[in-house]
Amino acid sequence: MTKPFFTLLCGADVLAPEDIGRQNILIAGEKIAAIGPNLIAPQNYPCQVVDLSNCILMPGFIDSHVHITGGSGEGGFATRTPEILLSQITTSGVTTVVGCLGTDGTTRSVVNLLAKARALETEGISAYMYTGAYELPTPTITGSVRSDIIIIDKIIGAGEIALSDHRSAQPSYQEYKNLAAQSRVGGMLSAKAGVVDMHIGDGKDGLAVLFKIVDGGEIPMTQFIPTHINRNHTLLKEGIKWAKQGGIMDITSGVSPSAGSAKAVKPSQAVKQALDAGVAIDNITMSSDGNGSMPIFDEKGNTVGVGVASQKSMLQEIRDMVKLEKIAPSMAIRLVTSNIARVLKLTAKGTLKEGMDADFTVVDKDFALKHVWARGTQMVKDATPVVWGTFEHGKH
Structure with a gap:
């Protein structure tokens, strides 16, 4: 019919x-x-x-950090997670996704990411993507981040780029700054967000490189979206400082003690702490890290287990913000609707x-x-x- x-x-x-x-x-x-x-x-x-x-x-939820082609196999090839299915997305309340690669920019490709984004849009939702992966220089389609953003409709920025993590390529400050400039100009020339989605690990340097870049005065704080900010208490404090100065802090709903991240701050509690510390609601977003592999490390950094992050954590944490943390529903849902639409220039x-x-x-x-x-x-x-x-x- x-x-x-x-x-x-x-x-x-x-x-x-x-x-x-x-x-x-x-x-x-x-x-x-x-x-x-x-x-x-x-x-x-x-x-x-x-x-x-x-x-x-x-409004339908916008999930700005999803491993739509599957997560990296950090425990070997058998731990590479499969491509996400449409119903996994929609039954999480999500109607728009932004796909990204992660640790693996070798057996996972940006071209594959683009094909999957187009497939999901054909199946009925809206899909965008970041070009690149953890490492710098980062993989692209056209040979440059700037050109990818300008030429390819689905690409709205770069990411996820690893920082303060043993799995990064350990690039220099200047390499991070150059990437931000490429992404920024690409966004300006194509009327896209041109942001850099930054994976922040457990490393002791935290956001130090990002603060150094923006302190130079040429690259604004809003050029970066540091994510996984709730992965530990120290990083959360640093993220709060970043957001109070005008940056965006992205809380990961799939990173929590109940999901196997023992040092993490429960996402709903992280939002409450940020608000209580004086962070404006406009400066907080939430994404799921959905369908990504969730490696579990021992104290020496060895992988001892692996899981798959679920997008359903987003609605669960919105519920807990409202029911447990007593955050007004109209404020709580902004983290996955209007805030992220503004940051990513998704004007519809x-x-x-x-x-x-x-x-x-x-x-x-x-x-x-x-x-x-x-x-x-x-x-x-x-x-x-x-x-x-x-x-x-x-x-x-």
């Missing part, structure tokens, strides 16, 4: 992300056509009407108003996932996928 061009979502409490109360939302194709408390279905046109009473409707994402993409995550009053729409199409109904990826076993 052909999908109706119009869909009317009725009676949800809407976080846009600001709390705008109970509203109806009219979807036309892939866009939001109207929002209002008294909207009715258009006359003389087929329109699907969906009752969302007792639900909370939010992250907020709910006329003309924006019809991406919605719907939860019940306890923040359990109910429904998901991506680009106007319902992907998840009653927490169960109704649209499957091309090769998924659940596809009918």
